[in-house]
Amino acid sequence: MITLSEGVLLDLLSVAILLLTFACLGSKLFDRYVAYYALQSIILSAAIALVAHHLGAWDLWALAVLTFLIKGIGIPVIARHYLIIRLELKRDVAISTGISTSLIIGAVLTAFAYFAINPSTLPSGLLATSPVPLSNAVVLLGGLCMVVRRNTVAQLIGWLIVENGVFLGAITLVATFPFIVEAGIFLDLVAGVLIMLTFVSGLAHRLATTDASELRELRE
Amino acid sequence: MSPVVLQILQSTVVLVFAPLYAGVLARAVAIVQSKHGPSILQPYHDLAKLLRKGSAISENASWIFRIAPFVALSSYLTVSTIVPIITDEPLPLAFLADLIGGAFVLSLAGFIIALAALDTASPLGGLGASRTTWIGSLAEPALILVFFTVAAVSRSDNPYFENHTIAGSITTYVLPTHLLGLVAFFMLVLAENGRIPIDNPSGSIEISMIEESRVLEYSGREYALIKWASWMKLFLLSAIFMNVFVIPWGLGHADTILGGLQGTLAVLAKLVICGTAIVIIDTSFAKLRLFRIAEFLGASFLFALIGIVTSYVVGGVGK
Numbered sequence: 324m325i326t327l328s329e330g331v332l333l334d335l336l337s338v339a340i341l342l343l344t345f346a347c348l349g350s351k352l353f354d355r356y357v358a359y360y361a362l363q364s365i366i367l368s369a370a371i372a373l374v375a376h377h378l379g380a381w382d383l384w385a386l387a388v389l390t391f392l393i394k395g396i397g398i399p400v401i402a403r404h405y406l407i408i409r410l411e412l413k414r415d416v417a418i419s420t421g422i423s424t425s426l427i428i429g430a431v432l433t434a435f436a437y438f439a440i441n442p443s444t445l446p447s448g449l450l451a452t453s454p455v456p457l458s459n460a461v462v463l464l465g466g467l468c469m470v471v472r473r474n475t476v477a478q479l480i481g482w483l484i485v486e487n488g489v490f491l492g493a494i495t496l497v498a499t500f501p502f503i504v505e506a507g508i509f510l511d512l513v514a515g516v517l518i519m520l521t522f523v524s525g526l527a528h529r530l531a532t533t534d535a536s537e538l539r540e541l542r543e
Numbered sequence: 544m545s546p547v548v549l550q551i552l553q554s555t556v557v558l559v560f561a562p563l564y565a566g567v568l569a570r571a572v573a574i575v576q577s578k579h580g581p582s583i584l585q586p587y588h589d590l591a592k593l594l595r596k597g598s599a600i601s602e603n604a605s606w607i608f609r610i611a612p613f614v615a616l617s618s619y620l621t622v623s624t625i626v627p628i629i630t631d632e633p634l635p636l637a638f639l640a641d642l643i644g645g646a647f648v649l650s651l652a653g654f655i656i657a658l659a660a661l662d663t664a665s666p667l668g669g670l671g672a673s674r675t676t677w678i679g680s681l682a683e684p685a686l687i688l689v690f691f692t693v694a695a696v697s698r699s700d701n702p703y704f705e706n707h708t709i710a711g712s713i714t715t716y717v718l719p720t721h722l723l724g725l726v727a728f729f730m731l732v733l734a735e736n737g738r739i740p741i742d743n744p745s746g747s748i749e750i751s752m753i754e755e756s757r758v759l760e761y762s763g764r765e766y767a768l769i770k771w772a773s774w775m776k777l778f779l780l781s782a783i784f785m786n787v788f789v790i791p792w793g794l795g796h797a798d799t800i801l802g803g804l805q806g807t808l809a810v811l812a813k814l815v816i817c818g819t820a821i822v823i824i825d826t827s828f829a830k831l832r833l834f835r836i837a838e839f840l841g842a843s844f845l846f847a848l849i850g851i852v853t854s855y856v857v858g859g860v861g862k
Contacts, residue, residue, distance in 0.1 A: 331714055338719035338853060345845065349838070423841050430848055437852045453719075453856040 329377050330451040333495070336370040337454040340491060341433070344464045344484055348429050349422050353412045353476065357399050360480050364394035367487050370454075374494050377450050383494070386505050390490070393509065398483065398516055405520060406476045410527050415474055425471045429464050436460035445496075454495040461488030473534050475523050479516075486512060549795075549803040550624060550634040556807050557623040561778035562586035562771065568818050568825075569745065575826045586774060590767050598763025601663045611659035612761070612768035618652035619775040626702050626779065627786045629806030631710075632797035633703050642690045642700045646683075649735075652772065653679055660757035671756030674833070678741065678753070681840040682734050685727060688847035692724030693787070695854035702787045710791035723850030725788040729820070730843035732780045736773075739825040740839055751830065778814070781821075785813035 343363040350356045368391035375383030406412065418425070436459040442452040449455075465488055468481030566583040573580025582588075600608065622645050624636040640648065657676055660668035694700045696718060697708035709716050734741045737754035744754070758769045786794060790813050795806030831839055 328714070331717055334719055335717060335722070338723070338849075341849065342723075342846075345849075349842070423838055426838075426841055426845060430845055433849060434852050437856060440856075442856050453853065456856050457853075 329373055333370060333373055333451040334453045336366055336373065337451075337457040337491060339366050340370070340487065341457050341460055341464075344461050344468075344488075345426065345429060347480070347484060348464055348468055348471075349426055351415050351418075351422065353407050353415060354403075356415070356477065356480060357402050357407065360483060361395055361399035363484070363487055364398075365391060367491060368395055370491065371494050374450060382505065386494075386509075389509055393513065394483070394487070401516075401520070402476070402480065406479075406523060410476070412474070412476060415472060415477055419471050419473060425467065428471075429467055432463040432467060433460040436463055449495060451495065454491055458488045458490075458492030458495070461485075461491060464488075475519075475526060475534075479519050479523065482519075483512075483516070545800050545803075546635050546797055548800055549630055549797060550636055552800075552803050552807070553628050553630070553634060554620055554623045556629060556810070557775055557778055557782075558620070558771075560811065561774040562590060564778050564781070564814055564818065565774040568777075568821060571818065571822045572745075572825050575822060586770075590771060593767035593770070594764055596763040598761070598765050600765075601760065604663050604760075607655070608659045608662040608760070609765075611655045612765045612772065614655045615652040615772040616768050616775070618648050618655075619772050619779060621648050622779055623775070626783050627706055627794060628779075628782050629795055629803050629810055630797040631703065631706055631791075631794035631806075634797060637703070642693065642702055643687070645702075646686055646690070649776070650679065650683065652776070656757055656769070660760070663760045665760055667756045667759055671753060671759075674753045675757060678734060678836060678840070681837055682731055682843075685840055685844040685847055686731055688844060688851060689724050689728045689731065692720050692727070692847055692850040692854070695851055696721045696724070702783065705787050706791045706794070709788075718854075720850040720854040721788075723846045723853065727843045727846035727850065728784055728788055730839065730846070732784050733821070733824065734836075734840060734843070735780060736777045738821060740828050740831050741836055743830055744825075751833075781814055781817045782810055785817050786810065789813070790816070 340363050343359050343366070346359040347356055347363070350359060368387045371383060371387040371390055375381075375387055420428070437456045440456040440459055442456070445452050445455055462485050465481050465484030465486075468484060469478045472478055472481065563583065563586070566581070566586045569585070570580045570583045621639070624634065625639050625645055626637075653675065657672040660672040662668075690700050693702075693705045696715060697705040699705070709721065715721065733739070737744055742753040743751070754773070758766065761769050793806070793809035793813070795802030795804070795809070797803075
């Protein structure tokens, strides 16, 4: 019997994050879409806490707490309250491909992400190597979410999934970022979400819809 | 001497306890739904009644219709000799096939029942055959990929190797490849047995039934064999799921008869756990619309595929 090492746990958490990305990609109901994103962020904060425990770094602990509070609770609650309930979003009908097709494309992208990054070329001494290609896959899948969905609220969350993927890669690869950089990224994120919230509300106010395809047409 | 006895004991366990497992599941589902439900021995009463009755066979039915119940039952008996049910060492007949060979024998049973359903040219039989074949064509690739996840973990597609590899170390047990294969296989167990997200096992509402409509033409002894075969399939797949994927511990050693008896108790206890999971799913989910079954099985395929690709970066036991 070998005890569980931190690397194995980090592998598991990253796979859970990837699966939740697929759940986001495959869910039609907005409620579930946001709930999966929230769960993904909470697991991400657990992964950060794991790295923090491994390195014994206080700033990573702070980052884990921030991730949990802002991404795990704050953003989903705000998105639910201000967007989903207020705009009465229930079922996302503005999907350009079928769910099955987008899942298959997602699987192909995941395979691509795995083969694009050869684990043996990564720097040695990492806690675990698998989160790097996994985070790459999460970034691509988040992008896919934004591409296949035309509703701006869904696209907003797709962008946040990309953000989560970047974070997952960052904490594994360059875990010893200066804290000021991480805090800066967080501030960026919050600002970005606020800007997009305003933008989406304005769009909904003016056009009575949040479908982005409306934006491509010229209006008199 | 004792391996031969154990071999017979293993197939007997499957034959004898399969109706009990189905009865316990039906009763548990009824209790969760606040009904009283049939006795857990009801499948045995059904079998006894049906086996005493004669059967009416359509004049237009060919020999395929007559042999199908026997082929199906013997296919499941064959599978019961080659997979780990009560012992963790291969029994004398286990050389017959590995997991992929076992899957071939399982699909032979499904194939012959689908042929028999088409044979009498009854419209519902044709409907059921078409639907089960469609579901099978989606489940089969996922099943093969699940076997590949097994192979990625244990470097072999032999269920006994997998059992030993996983039982040997907790690190192997929590490999993402193994856990994803586990989830994918559970979804397939539900699909293959016509449990709730795919098909309603207790319902015979004509428009929505899948599994049951294939065997509507059967009566009497043949119907008893068909029912028995489907209960054995549920028992076998649940036992493989528990023994190879979820709880690889507690199986008896192949050299003593006492080990076999202990393994029998262990597998029954494990089936209680698996049955609980199935009952929870049966009572808390609705049946999927027919065309969403493709998404359900696609998800299973996806889990297995990600599991295999993950084995390239995380590695199997060799790492």
